[in-house]
Amino acid sequence: xxxxxxxxxxxxxxxxxxxxxxxxxxxxxxxxxxxxxxxxxxxxxxxxxxxxxxxxxxxxxxxxxxxxxxxxxxxxxxxxxxxxxxxxxxxxxxxxxxxxxxxxxxxxxxxxxxxxxxxxxxxxxxxxxxxxxxxxxxxxxxxxxxxxxxxxxxxxxxxxxxxxxxxxxxxxxxxxxxxxxxxxxxxxxxxxxxxxxxxxxxxxxxxxxxxxxxxxxxxxxxxxxxxxxxxxxxxxxxxxxxxxxxxxxxxxxxxxxxxxxxxxxxxxxxxxxxxxxxxxxxxxxxxxxxxxxxxxxxxxxxxxxxxxxxxxxxxxxxxxxxxxxxxxxxxxx
Amino acid sequence: xxxxxxxxxxxxxxxxxxxxxxxxxxxxxxxxxxxxxxxxxxxxxxxxxxxxxxxxxxxxxxxxxxxxxxxxxxxxxxxxxxxxxxxxxxxxxxxxxxxxxxxxxxxxxxxxxxxxxxxxxxxxxxxxxxxxxxxxxxxxxxxxxxxxxxxxxxxxxxxxxxxxxxxxxxxxxxxxxxxxxxxxxxxxxxxxxxxxxxxxxxxxxxxxxxxxxxxxxxxxxxxxxxxxxxxxxxxxxxxxxxxxxxxxxxxxxxxxxxxxxxxxxxxxxxxxxxxxxxxxxxxxxxxxxxxxxxxxxxxxxxxxxxxxxxxxxxxxxxxxxxxxxxxxxxxxxxxxxxxxxxxxxxxxxxxxxxxxxxxxxxxxxxxxxxxxxxxxxxxxxxxxxxxxxxxxxxxxxxxxxxxxxxxxxxxxxxxxxxxxxxxxxxxxxxxxxxxxxxxxxxxxxxxxxxxxxxxxxxxxxxxxxxxxxxxxxxxxxxxxxxxxxxxxxxxxxxxx
Numbered sequence: 001x002x003x004x005x006x007x008x009x010x011x012x013x014x015x016x017x018x019x020x021x022x023x024x025x026x027x028x029x030x031x032x033x034x035x036x037x038x039x040x041x042x043x044x045x046x047x048x049x050x051x052x053x054x055x056x057x058x059x060x061x062x063x064x065x066x067x068x069x070x071x072x073x074x075x076x077x078x079x080x081x082x083x084x085x086x087x088x089x090x091x092x093x094x095x096x097x098x099x100x101x102x103x104x105x106x107x108x109x110x111x112x113x114x115x116x117x118x119x120x121x122x123x124x125x126x127x128x129x130x131x132x133x134x135x136x137x138x139x140x141x142x143x144x145x146x147x148x149x150x151x152x153x154x155x156x157x158x159x160x161x162x163x164x165x166x167x168x169x170x171x172x173x174x175x176x177x178x179x180x181x182x183x184x185x186x187x188x189x190x191x192x193x194x195x196x197x198x199x200x201x202x203x204x205x206x207x208x209x210x211x212x213x214x215x216x217x218x219x220x221x222x223x224x225x226x227x228x229x230x231x232x233x234x235x236x237x238x239x240x241x242x243x244x245x246x247x248x249x250x251x252x253x254x255x256x257x258x259x260x261x262x263x264x265x266x267x268x269x270x271x272x273x274x275x276x277x278x279x280x281x282x283x284x285x286x287x288x289x290x291x292x293x294x295x296x297x298x299x300x301x302x303x304x305x306x307x308x309x310x311x312x313x314x315x316x317x318x319x320x321x322x323x324x325x326x327x328x329x330x331x332x333x
Numbered sequence: 334x335x336x337x338x339x340x341x342x343x344x345x346x347x348x349x350x351x352x353x354x355x356x357x358x359x360x361x362x363x364x365x366x367x368x369x370x371x372x373x374x375x376x377x378x379x380x381x382x383x384x385x386x387x388x389x390x391x392x393x394x395x396x397x398x399x400x401x402x403x404x405x406x407x408x409x410x411x412x413x414x415x416x417x418x419x420x421x422x423x424x425x426x427x428x429x430x431x432x433x434x435x436x437x438x439x440x441x442x443x444x445x446x447x448x449x450x451x452x453x454x455x456x457x458x459x460x461x462x463x464x465x466x467x468x469x470x471x472x473x474x475x476x477x478x479x480x481x482x483x484x485x486x487x488x489x490x491x492x493x494x495x496x497x498x499x500x501x502x503x504x505x506x507x508x509x510x511x512x513x514x515x516x517x518x519x520x521x522x523x524x525x526x527x528x529x530x531x532x533x534x535x536x537x538x539x540x541x542x543x544x545x546x547x548x549x550x551x552x553x554x555x556x557x558x559x560x561x562x563x564x565x566x567x568x569x570x571x572x573x574x575x576x577x578x579x580x581x582x583x584x585x586x587x588x589x590x591x592x593x594x595x596x597x598x599x600x601x602x603x604x605x606x607x608x609x610x611x612x613x614x615x616x617x618x619x620x621x622x623x624x625x626x627x628x629x630x631x632x633x634x635x636x637x638x639x640x641x642x643x644x645x646x647x648x649x650x651x652x653x654x655x656x657x658x659x660x661x662x663x664x665x666x667x668x669x670x671x672x673x674x675x676x677x678x679x680x681x682x683x684x685x686x687x688x689x690x691x692x693x694x695x696x697x698x699x700x701x702x703x704x705x706x707x708x709x710x711x712x713x714x715x716x717x718x719x720x721x722x723x724x725x726x727x728x729x730x731x732x733x734x735x736x737x738x739x740x741x742x743x744x745x746x747x748x749x750x751x752x753x754x755x756x757x758x759x760x761x762x763x764x765x766x767x768x769x770x771x772x773x774x775x776x777x778x779x780x781x782x783x784x785x786x787x788x789x790x791x792x793x794x795x796x797x798x799x800x801x802x803x804x805x806x807x808x809x810x811x812x813x814x815x816x817x818x819x820x821x822x823x824x825x826x827x828x829x
Contacts, residue, residue, distance in 0.1 A: 192446055192447065193444065194445075195447075196447055199426070199428060200426045202428065203429060204425065206424065210420070210424050211438055212408060270426070270428035
């Protein structure tokens with residue numbers, strides 16, 4: 001069984017599912033609230049923002065790149081969107097369009113710089129993180145924004161219902177968007193030519209060039225996609241917290257990166273699946289949630305999450321190595 | 334059969350003042366198997382790049398593919414006209430499945446969505462064409478090098494290739510795998526598909542080729558039918574110099590026993606290995622890839638601890654739990670993959686040479702003594718006759734032969750008593766090879782015991798005093814090199 005699991009293409013997903021199942025059982029027994037519908041919807045809502053960006057991060061990693069600047073992109077997109085809808089009015093669709101456009105534009109800056117400067121993406125995006133974020137702070141002096149139009153305060157829900165004890169539950173727009181982003185990213189990666197070319201590019205860039213793939217176009221697509229999702233996520237986050245604080249998003253980039261890597265994406269490119277990323281994000285979300293429910297101080301959350309990532313990633317790496325078997329000679333007896 | 338699939342005339346190419354090709358004429362007949370040979374730097378790669386449209390020749394060139402004159406050849410044009418190049422690195426996508434590598438990578442021409450059923454059917458069709466069967470759902474990274482090569486050939490077929498160019502296809506294959514490859518190529522020939530092998534040596538592919546084109550210093554030496562050539566003649570034509578394959582001088586097992594290996598075994602690696610190595614002796618170990626030769630070498634160097642058995646150095650038992658033990662005891666190992674394991678490419682020659690002896694170069698306070706560092710490097714660079722532009726030049730700017738010498742120098746700096754060389758001449762040209770051989774002899778005569786591991790029969794036979802044949806993890810025979818011919822040795826290795 002273990003041997004078969006080791007060579008199974010989805011071994012990482014299977015392994016994560018086991019951990020999640022075990023953790024669920026434990027948290028279900030340890031706390032009363034964990035398995036409640038209210039808690040599930042709460043967790044989904046509060047992780048919709050990071051979840052949407054993790055889909056973008058997955059696509060970037062698969063192509064062999066990395067993006068650290070997306071939190072700055074989200075912040076700039078959010079701020080721009082807020083200023084426009086506050087001063088000129090509009091509606092929610094317009095809010096998403098503005099933030100998405102800003103995201104795509106800043107993403108394309110990353111794409112062009114990485115392609116033409118031929119400097120590792122991690123360096124470029126650390127630099128652009130500072131440039132984007134620094135410019136925003138310099139121009140806005142770090143002012144918070146509270147005064148949203150009233151329509152912005154009403155978070156649309158797809159459907160809602162009231163339980164016997166009178167509590168109202170709602171599946172709100174952020175949750176719907178999260179699911180939509182996951183489904184369309186999965187489709188992009190699995191079923192479209194662009195998606196498969198991204199896997200190819202991440203697996204062997206030199207070979208992709210020889211195949212005649214347009215590397216610039218693929219790179220632009222990847223970083224613009226990341227930018228777009230950062231923009232979308234930023235509106236979702238503004239909806240949830242109802243304020244815009246320029247320093248509330250930047251600093252969370254490693255949390256997203258860790259969840260995606262935990263979900264089986266390789267930092268060296270070419271591997272990773274959307275179901276894996278969903279599991280990775282879920283695991284991180286569940287741990288935070290479980291620790292909160294058990295009343296553990298939030299300072300300890302990071303320690304636990306970090307430890308689980310180290311263990312999980314090294315178990316996967318170890319089982320892959322064992323599965324491949326470096327030196328084996330068939331000995332004549 | 335005599336119809337030309339490719340006709341090239343007046344092909345010249347300058348790279349910033351260096352003339353890579355001088356008025357070369359080259360042609361291929363439909364369905365033939367042709368070899369293009371030349372040393373490194375002879376212009377082979379440039380010619381291939383022109384055929385594949387990656388670079389364009391100087392004005393005045395004439396290129397015709399299947400009788401049609403092509404004014405300006407681009408990579409896309411070249412592929413569309415049925416030319417497929419299989420590079421030495423194979424250019425596969427290791428993270429994707431066999432099916433996707435063969436049938437999926439051309440989908441950029443085939444619309445927005447991927448039709449997985451079609452990808453599979455294209456892959457199966459290509460594999461059936463040459464009678465191979467690989468699991469289409471396996472990841473390419475889990476395949477052997479030989480199977481990866483099959484995948485690369487199938488991909489070329491899926492692109493509807495009329496001419497398949499293979500760059501050094503046999504460099505990392507065992508004889509059995511080479512035979513399988515040759516069968517596939519002969520099968521292509523029956524389907525009127527032309528194959529061009531590119532090589533820097535006269536290797537196995539010559540057995541099934543019809544003609545050989547030889548390049549030297551950017552000029553065509555000539556086209557020869559295969560049966561007019563042998564190793565000696567080819568070497569002469571390629572280098573313009575007579576290369577002697579003199580054998581190493583006389584039996585040298587008269588020296589004291591330096592290293593003694595007794596009943597060394599390791600699960601899934603090798604079993605019951607016993608031999609002795611004398612001072613000043615070159616002991617050849619030959620065997621196919623997967624015979625356990627490299628695993629044994631790594632064990633002697635402490636990087637692959639054995640399960641049972643004993644290793645004695647000058648009569649004293651050695652503990653070989655790590656390579657640090659081995660280095661301290663005076664054992665040095667030059668790996669086959671010199672770029673991956675042997676050198677720090679962007680670093681200067683000096684630092685690459687002294688990296689093994691850093692500790693010894695440190696003065697008081699544990700700081701590096703720069704004068705000593707320079708002296709040590711100078712000693713070995715001069716001692717081994719390494720040609721370098723300067724001591725601070727990055728190693729990657731040196732030629733393959735000189736890089737290999739830098740690896741040797743770095744291990745010689747540890748003043749080893751036993752030197753293990755794993756395939757020391759892989760990927761370097763004929764002239765550089767003979768330089769390495771001279772060095773091996775010189776080092777042996779200075780009293781070092783050398784273990785020479787290789788799968789090239791002439792290399793082992795001409796440079797060793799004794800030869801051990803390894804097969805399936807065991808030593809099956811020990812031969813006196815001076816009493817054995819190349820044919821005999823070759824037969825003994827490949828016996829099934």
